[in-house]
Amino acid sequence: MTEKQQNILNAALKLFATEGVTSTSTSKIAKSAGVSEGLIFRHFTNKEGLLQAILENGREKSDEYFNSVMKVKDPKERLLMALHLPFVIPSDEYDFWRLIYTLKWQRGPMEHEGMDLFRNSLRQAFEELNYANPTAEAQLIEAIIDGVTTEVLLKDIYPKPLLDCILEKYKLK
Amino acid sequence: MTEKQQNILNAALKLFATEGVTSTSTSKIAKSAGVSEGLIFRHFTNKEGLLQAILENGREKSDEYFNSVMKVKDPKERLLMALHLPFVIPSDEYDFWRLIYTLKWQRGPMEHEGMDLFRNSLRQAFEELNYANPTAEAQLIEAIIDGVTTEVLLKDIYPKPLLDCILEKYKLK
DNA sequence: TACTTTTGTAAGTGATTACTCACTATAATG
DNA sequence: CATTATAGTGAGTAATCACTTACAAAAGTA
Incomplete structure (x- = not known):
C-alpha cells in the first residue's frame, strides 16, 4: 500500500462520510488526496471499488x-x-x-x-x-x-x- | 395543486427515499411521474425546492x-x-x-x-x-x-x- | 368572444460525471 | 546493466447532470 493509495482512501472516507457517496465525485477525491484522478482507477478499478476497499478496511x-x-x-x-x-x-x-x-x-x-x-x-x-x-x-x-x-x-x-x-x-x- | 404536480411529488418521494436524493436525477423523476422534465422546474424552481416541498408536506x-x-x-x-x-x-x-x-x-x-x-x-x-x-x-x-x-x-x-x-x-x- | 394567466412540452444549454488512454517516472529483478 | 512490472500523470471521452428557453395548449376571466 503506497502513501498516495492511503491518501486516496483517507480523503474518500472523509468525503463519503460527510457529503455522501454519490455527492462525492472522483475528481473531488483526487484533488483532496493530492493525486491525479486516474490513479484512483488504477488502484481501485472504479468508484464502487474504492468504496468497497474502505468498507473492508x-x-x-x-x-x-x-x-x-x-x-x-x-x-x-x-x-x-x-x-x-x-x-x-x-x-x-x-x-x-x-x-x-x-x-x-x-x-x-x-x-x-x-x-x-x-x-x-x-x-x-x-x-x-x-x-x-x-x-x-x-x-x-x-x-x-x-x-x-x-x-x-x-x-x-x-x-x-x-x-x-x-x-x-x-x-x- | 394539479394532478401532475402531485405525481411529481409522489415519484420524487419514492425515488429520494429508496435511491437517495443525489442519486436521483430530475429526468428520472420526470419519467417516473409521466411528465416533462421542465414541469418540475416550473412548479418547484429547482431540485432543492422539490425536496423542500416534500419535507413541508x-x-x-x-x-x-x-x-x-x-x-x-x-x-x-x-x-x-x-x-x-x-x-x-x-x-x-x-x-x-x-x-x-x-x-x-x-x-x-x-x-x-x-x-x-x-x-x-x-x-x-x-x-x-x-x-x-x-x-x-x-x-x-x-x-x-x-x-x-x-x-x-x-x-x-x-x-x-x-x-x-x-x-x-x-x-x- | 377576446384577453390573460397558468400549465405543459421539446429541444436545447454549459458544466460535471465516471472512466479511459497514451504516455512517463520509478522501482524491482535477473 | 537491461528488462519488466508497477506507480503515476494529464488530457481526453461520451454520457448525464440540473436547469433554461421558446413556444403551444388549456383554463380562467372580462
Missing part, C-alpha cells in the same frame, strides 16, 4: 468491537459490555461509522457473519438470564445501541448520565 | 404524531404513547420517514420547533415521575424511539414482543 475494526463483547462469558457482563459500545468509539473512527450508518438506508444494514454471531451471543445472554423473550430482547438491545450510537455520532452528548440511564433499565448498576 | 404528519403525545397529561401515559410511536407509522408513510432518516446524516437531524416541544414534554414527564436525570432520560427515550423506528423501517419485525420488552424496561406494563 473498516470491517476489521468493527469485528474487534463485536469480538470484545462475545468473548465475555458472564451474561450480565456481556450485556454491560455491549451497552458500552456506543461510548468506546474513538473520535478518529467517527467518519467510518457515519459512513456505515448512512449506507444502511441505501444499501441495507451490514449483514456479515460477525454480525450474526454478535446477535446470537446477545440472545444467549438473555436466555441465560431467563428473560421471557430473548430474541426480542436481542433485537431491542441492538436498536438501543443503534439509536445511542446515532446520538453519539451526530450530537455532542454527555456520555456518563446517558449510560447510567441505560444500565439502570437493565438493572446492571 | 410531511412535516404536518410528523407534528401530528408529536402533538398526540404531548397532549397526554399523565406522565406515565405520555411515555407509553411516545414509546408506541415507532409502531403506529402506517406503511404508506415509510418512504417519507426513510427519507427523513437518510437526510439526518447529510444535513443533520431535523430541529424544528415542534421537535423541541416534544423533547421538553418528555423531560417534564420524567421530572414528574422523579427520575434522577430527566434530561438524560429524555435523550435516551429519543434514542430508543430512533433506533426502534430504524428497525421498523428497515427490517420486518414482530412489533408486539419488541414493544413488550421496551415497556417492561420502563415498568409501564
Whole structure:
C-alpha cells in the first residue's frame, strides 16, 4: 500500500462520510488526496471499488468491537459490555461509522457473519438470564445501541448520565 | 395543486427515499411521474425546492404524531404513547420517514420547533415521575424511539414482543 | 368572444460525471 | 546493466447532470 493509495482512501472516507457517496465525485477525491484522478482507477478499478476497499478496511475494526463483547462469558457482563459500545468509539473512527450508518438506508444494514454471531451471543445472554423473550430482547438491545450510537455520532452528548440511564433499565448498576 | 404536480411529488418521494436524493436525477423523476422534465422546474424552481416541498408536506404528519403525545397529561401515559410511536407509522408513510432518516446524516437531524416541544414534554414527564436525570432520560427515550423506528423501517419485525420488552424496561406494563 | 394567466412540452444549454488512454517516472529483478 | 512490472500523470471521452428557453395548449376571466 503506497502513501498516495492511503491518501486516496483517507480523503474518500472523509468525503463519503460527510457529503455522501454519490455527492462525492472522483475528481473531488483526487484533488483532496493530492493525486491525479486516474490513479484512483488504477488502484481501485472504479468508484464502487474504492468504496468497497474502505468498507473492508473498516470491517476489521468493527469485528474487534463485536469480538470484545462475545468473548465475555458472564451474561450480565456481556450485556454491560455491549451497552458500552456506543461510548468506546474513538473520535478518529467517527467518519467510518457515519459512513456505515448512512449506507444502511441505501444499501441495507451490514449483514456479515460477525454480525450474526454478535446477535446470537446477545440472545444467549438473555436466555441465560431467563428473560421471557430473548430474541426480542436481542433485537431491542441492538436498536438501543443503534439509536445511542446515532446520538453519539451526530450530537455532542454527555456520555456518563446517558449510560447510567441505560444500565439502570437493565438493572446492571 | 394539479394532478401532475402531485405525481411529481409522489415519484420524487419514492425515488429520494429508496435511491437517495443525489442519486436521483430530475429526468428520472420526470419519467417516473409521466411528465416533462421542465414541469418540475416550473412548479418547484429547482431540485432543492422539490425536496423542500416534500419535507413541508410531511412535516404536518410528523407534528401530528408529536402533538398526540404531548397532549397526554399523565406522565406515565405520555411515555407509553411516545414509546408506541415507532409502531403506529402506517406503511404508506415509510418512504417519507426513510427519507427523513437518510437526510439526518447529510444535513443533520431535523430541529424544528415542534421537535423541541416534544423533547421538553418528555423531560417534564420524567421530572414528574422523579427520575434522577430527566434530561438524560429524555435523550435516551429519543434514542430508543430512533433506533426502534430504524428497525421498523428497515427490517420486518414482530412489533408486539419488541414493544413488550421496551415497556417492561420502563415498568409501564 | 377576446384577453390573460397558468400549465405543459421539446429541444436545447454549459458544466460535471465516471472512466479511459497514451504516455512517463520509478522501482524491482535477473 | 537491461528488462519488466508497477506507480503515476494529464488530457481526453461520451454520457448525464440540473436547469433554461421558446413556444403551444388549456383554463380562467372580462
